[in-house]
Amino acid sequence: MSRIVVKFGGTSVADPNRIENAADKVQAEVRRGNKVIVVVSAMAGVTNQLVDYCQQIDPGCDPHEYDAVVASGEQITTGLMALALQKRGLSSRSFMGWQVPMICNDQHGRARIDEIPPENLENCLDNDVVAVVAGFQGVSRSGRISTLGRGGSDTTAVALAAAVKAHRCDIYTDVDGVYTTDPRMVPQASKLEKVSYEEMLEMAALGAKVLHPRSVELAMAWNVPLQVLSSFDPKIGSELPGTLIVAEEDIMEKQIVNGVTYTRNESKITLLKVPDMPGIAASIFAPLGESGINVDVIVQNVSPDGKTTDMTFTVPKGDAARTKSVLSSLDQLQGVEIRIDNDIAKISIVGIGMSSHTGVAKTMFTTLAENKINIQAITTSEIKISVLIDEKFTELAVRALHSAFDLDQKNVG
Amino acid sequence: MSRIVVKFGGTSVADPNRIENAADKVQAEVRRGNKVIVVVSAMAGVTNQLVDYCQQIDPGCDPHEYDAVVASGEQITTGLMALALQKRGLSSRSFMGWQVPMICNDQHGRARIDEIPPENLENCLDNDVVAVVAGFQGVSRSGRISTLGRGGSDTTAVALAAAVKAHRCDIYTDVDGVYTTDPRMVPQASKLEKVSYEEMLEMAALGAKVLHPRSVELAMAWNVPLQVLSSFDPKIGSELPGTLIVAEEDIMEKQIVNGVTYTRNESKITLLKVPDMPGIAASIFAPLGESGINVDVIVQNVSPDGKTTDMTFTVPKGDAARTKSVLSSLDQLQGVEIRIDNDIAKISIVGIGMSSHTGVAKTMFTTLAENKINIQAITTSEIKISVLIDEKFTELAVRALHSAFDLDQKNVG
Numbered sequence: 001m002s003r004i005v006v007k008f009g010g011t012s013v014a015d016p017n018r019i020e021n022a023a024d025k026v027q028a029e030v031r032r033g034n035k036v037i038v039v040v041s042a043m044a045g046v047t048n049q050l051v052d053y054c055q056q057i058d059p060g061c062d063p064h065e066y067d068a069v070v071a072s073g074e075q076i077t078t079g080l081m082a083l084a085l086q087k088r089g090l091s092s093r094s095f096m097g098w099q100v101p102m103i104c105n106d107q108h109g110r111a112r113i114d115e116i117p118p119e120n121l122e123n124c125l126d127n128d129v130v131a132v133v134a135g136f137q138g139v140s141r142s143g144r145i146s147t148l149g150r151g152g153s154d155t156t157a158v159a160l161a162a163a164v165k166a167h168r169c170d171i172y173t174d175v176d177g178v179y180t181t182d183p184r185m186v187p188q189a190s191k192l193e194k195v196s197y198e199e200m201l202e203m204a205a206l207g208a209k210v211l212h213p214r215s216v217e218l219a220m221a222w223n224v225p226l227q228v229l230s231s232f233d234p235k236i237g238s239e240l241p242g243t244l245i246v247a248e249e250d251i252m253e254k255q256i257v258n259g260v261t262y263t264r265n266e267s268k269i270t271l272l273k274v275p276d277m278p279g280i281a282a283s284i285f286a287p288l289g290e291s292g293i294n295v296d297v298i299v300q301n302v303s304p305d306g307k308t309t310d311m312t313f314t315v316p317k318g319d320a321a322r323t324k325s326v327l328s329s330l331d332q333l334q335g336v337e338i339r340i341d342n343d344i345a346k347i348s349i350v351g352i353g354m355s356s357h358t359g360v361a362k363t364m365f366t367t368l369a370e371n372k373i374n375i376q377a378i379t380t381s382e383i384k385i386s387v388l389i390d391e392k393f394t395e396l397a398v399r400a401l402h403s404a405f406d407l408d409q410k411n412v413g
Numbered sequence: 414m415s416r417i418v419v420k421f422g423g424t425s426v427a428d429p430n431r432i433e434n435a436a437d438k439v440q441a442e443v444r445r446g447n448k449v450i451v452v453v454s455a456m457a458g459v460t461n462q463l464v465d466y467c468q469q470i471d472p473g474c475d476p477h478e479y480d481a482v483v484a485s486g487e488q489i490t491t492g493l494m495a496l497a498l499q500k501r502g503l504s505s506r507s508f509m510g511w512q513v514p515m516i517c518n519d520q521h522g523r524a525r526i527d528e529i530p531p532e533n534l535e536n537c538l539d540n541d542v543v544a545v546v547a548g549f550q551g552v553s554r555s556g557r558i559s560t561l562g563r564g565g566s567d568t569t570a571v572a573l574a575a576a577v578k579a580h581r582c583d584i585y586t587d588v589d590g591v592y593t594t595d596p597r598m599v600p601q602a603s604k605l606e607k608v609s610y611e612e613m614l615e616m617a618a619l620g621a622k623v624l625h626p627r628s629v630e631l632a633m634a635w636n637v638p639l640q641v642l643s644s645f646d647p648k649i650g651s652e653l654p655g656t657l658i659v660a661e662e663d664i665m666e667k668q669i670v671n672g673v674t675y676t677r678n679e680s681k682i683t684l685l686k687v688p689d690m691p692g693i694a695a696s697i698f699a700p701l702g703e704s705g706i707n708v709d710v711i712v713q714n715v716s717p718d719g720k721t722t723d724m725t726f727t728v729p730k731g732d733a734a735r736t737k738s739v740l741s742s743l744d745q746l747q748g749v750e751i752r753i754d755n756d757i758a759k760i761s762i763v764g765i766g767m768s769s770h771t772g773v774a775k776t777m778f779t780t781l782a783e784n785k786i787n788i789q790a791i792t793t794s795e796i797k798i799s800v801l802i803d804e805k806f807t808e809l810a811v812r813a814l815h816s817a818f819d820l821d822q823k824n825v826g
Binding site: 016017019020050053054056057058061062064065066067068069071072073075076078079080082083084086087093094096098099143144145 | 429430432433463466467469470471474475477478479480481482484485486488489491492493495496497499500506507509511512556557558
C-alpha cells in the first residue's frame with residue numbers, strides 16, 4: 001500500500017466531464033490499494049480570465065487581492081473533484097490552501113511554501129478519505145490567501161508528497177510523458193521511461209513544457225519520485241507508465257544524451273567595443289538584474305587589443321527593448337554600439353551521461369557544421385551543451401542532433 | 414460620521430467596468446465622511462454556472478462541496494472590488510467568510526449565521542480601511558466553507574450592519590427603490606420613500622423581487638435601517654434617496670395601502686367532499702410539509718351537511734403535481750376528488766395603516782367586482798389582504814386596485 005499524490009492540470013479538469021474522467025484515474029489508484037491525495041489546477045483558461053479581470057481594473061494591482069481573485073479558480077475544481085470522487089463511492093473532501101494549511105511566506109503572487117502541518121492530511125489518509133487539495137494556493141501567516149506563481153500546482157503536489165512522505169507524485173497532464181525532443185517537430189521523438197531530476201530541470205528550463213522547473217527542484221530536494229502521465233490515455237496509469245523522474249543514482253544505465261531541446265523566445269544582445277576593464281561585466285548585468293531582466297547565455301570574446309571587447313548575451317524576447325534602454329542609460333557604455341537580434345534559437349542537448357563521456361561536444365558541433373549551421377555562441381554545464389543559431393535553422397538543427405545522438409524511434413532512458 | 418454597510422448585487426458587479434462604477438459609489442460615501450463596509454455578490458450568472466457544474470457531476474451532491482464551489486463566485490468580486498477601491502486611493506482589503514469570520518451553523522447550502530466576532534471589521538473601521546466582505550458565504554465551526562442560500566448576500570450585509578452597529582445598510586441593485594407595484598405592469602407606479610419592515614416583508618414574500626424576506630427579517634430583528642438604491646442611476650446615493658425600510662414607529666404618516674403585489678407562481682389545489690372530521694386538516698398538511706411543499710392561502714368552506722367539506726389551498730406551481738401524488742396516497746382522502754388549477758394569480762394589497770382603517774377590504778372587493786373579476790379565495794393579515802383570481806385578470810386587477818387606493822403617479826410613503 002503506497003501513498004500517492006496525484007495532480008491534474010488545467011486541461012485535465014477543463015469541464016465536469018473531464019473532472020469525471022480524472023476521478024476515474026483516482027478511483028483506479030485507490031482500487032490498486034493505494035492511499036491517494038489529489039491536487040487540481042483551475043479549469044483551463046479560468047486563471048487567465050481572472051488575471052485579466054484584475055488587470056482591467058489595475059495593471060499594477062495589489063498582489064494580496066490578485067491572489068484572492070486568482071485562487072478562486074482552483075477552489076471550483078477542488079470542490080467538483082471531491083464531488084466526482086464521492087459519486088464513485090469514495091470518501092472525499094476538499095481542502096483550500098488555508099484549510100490544509102499550506103503556510104506560505106508573504107511574497108504574494110509568487111509565494112513560497114514555508115510549512116505544511118500534516119495533521120489534517122494524515123487524518124484523511126488514516127481514515128481512507130481522499131483529500132482533494134487546491135493547487136497553486138496557500139495562506140500567509142497573517143491569514144491572507146496567497147498564490148504560488150507559475151508552476152504553482154505542480155509545486156503544491158510535490159510539496160504535499162514531501163509533507164506526507166508519499167511514495168510517488170503523479171502529474172497528469174495533456175502529454176503522456178517526457179520526450180527526447182518536441183514530437184511535433186520530430187516525429188521520431190521517443191518517450192523517455194526514466195529521466196533524472198537534473199536532466200528534467202535542464203529540459204524544463206530549456207523549453208520542454210511538461211513540468212515547471214520549480215516543482216522538479218522541490219522534488220529533487222525532497223527526493224520525491226515524479227511521474228508524468230496523460231489524463232487522456234485510457235491505458236495509462238497501471239500497465240503503461242508515463243515518464244518517471246528520479247534521482248540520478250536510481251538510473252542504472254545512464255544515457256549520454258537524453259534530449260534535444262530548443263527555445264525561440266530569446267533575443268541576442270551584442271555590445272560592440274565595450275571598454276575592457278575590471279568590473280565592466282558587473283556594471284552591465286547588475287542594472288539588468290535590478291530591472292528584473294533575466295540574462296541567459298553570456299559570451300565575452302577575448303579582447304584583441306586589450307582595450308575593448310565584444311560581449312554577447314540573451315534575454316527574453318519581450319525584454320529586449322527594455323534591455324537596450326537600460327544599457328543605453330549607463331555611463332560606462334556611452335559610445336558602445338548595442339545590437340539586438342531577435343531571429344535566434346537556442347538548441348541544447350541534455351544528458352547525465354555526458355559528463356563521463358568525451359566527444360559529445362564534437363559530435364554536436366560536427367553535426368551542425370555538416371548541416372551548414374553557424375554557431376553564434378556556446379555555453380555548457382555538466383549535463384548540457386547549448387548553442388545559439390539562426391532561428392530559421394531550428395528544425396534542421398533539432399532533427400539532425402536528435403538523429404546524431406541515436407534518439408530516433410526507440411524507447412530510451 | 415456614520416457607519417454604513419453597502420451591498421452590491423450581481424448585476425452591479427457583473428464585470429470589471431460595473432465594479433468600477435460601484436466603487437465610485439463607495440468612494441462618494443467615504444468622501445461624505447462615512448466609514449464604509451462593502452458586501453458584494455458574485456457576478457451575475459456566475460453562481461448559476463457554478464451550481465450547474467455541481468449538478469452535472471451529481472444532482473444530489475454533498476452540500477459541503479457544493480458550498481466550496483459556489484462560494485468562489487463571491488471571492489472573485491470581493492478581491493476585484495478591493496482593487497477598484499485601492500485604485501481610487503482608498504485603503505481596502507477583502508475578507509472571505511472564513512476571514513471575517515462569519516461563523517455559521519452546519520446547515521450547508523442554507524447556513525444560518527451564528528456569530529460575527531467584530532474585531533477584524535472594527536479594526537478596519539478604526540484605521541479607515543474599507544473592508545470588502547464576500548456576500549453569501551461563511552465558515553462552519555469545523556472550518557468548512559458554507560453558503561447562506563437564497564438572499565444570502567443581502568443577509569450578509571444586514572448581519573454585518575448589526576455586528577458593527579451600522580447606522581444604515583444600503584442595498585444597491587438594478588432598481589432604484591421599492592414601488593407601489595410592478596412599474597412594468599403599471600406605468601403610474603410610484604417609488605416609496607419609506608416603508609416599514611412589516612410591509613416590505615409582505616411585499617417581498619408576495620412577489621416584489623427587490624429584497625429577500627430573510628434579510629428584511631434580520632434587519633427588523635436588529636433594527637437596521639435598510640435603503641434600496643440603484644447602482645446605475647448616477648444621481649442616486651446622496652441627493653436622491655432610494656427607498657428607506659425602517660421600523661413602523663419611525664414612519665410618521667402611515668399609508669393605509671402602500672403597495673399592490675401579485676404572483677402567478679402558485680397553483681390552486683381544491684379537494685372536493687373531504688370527510689369533515691377533527692384532525693383532517695393536519696392529516697392533509699402534515700404530509701405536504703414533510704414533503705417540503707410550502708402551502709399558502711388555505712380556505713375551508715363551511716360544511717353544508719356536516720359530513721363533508723371542500724378545501725382550497727395554493728402551492729408553488731412546480732410542486733402541484735407532487736402535491737397531487739402525495740395527497741392521492743393518503744388513506745383519509747381515498748375517494749376525494751383533487752383538482753389542480755394552474756391559471757390563478759394572487760393579488761395582494763399591503764399597508765401598515767390598514768389595521769386602523771375600516772373599509773379597506775370593502776374597497777378592494779368592490780373594485781374587483783366593478784371590473785367583473787371573480788374572487789376565488791381570500792386571506793388576510795394585520796397589514797395585507799390577498800385574493801386568488803383567474804390569472805388572465807392579473808393586470809386588470811393590479812391596475813384597478815393601484816388606482817382605487819390612490820397610489821397612481823405620486824410619491825407616497
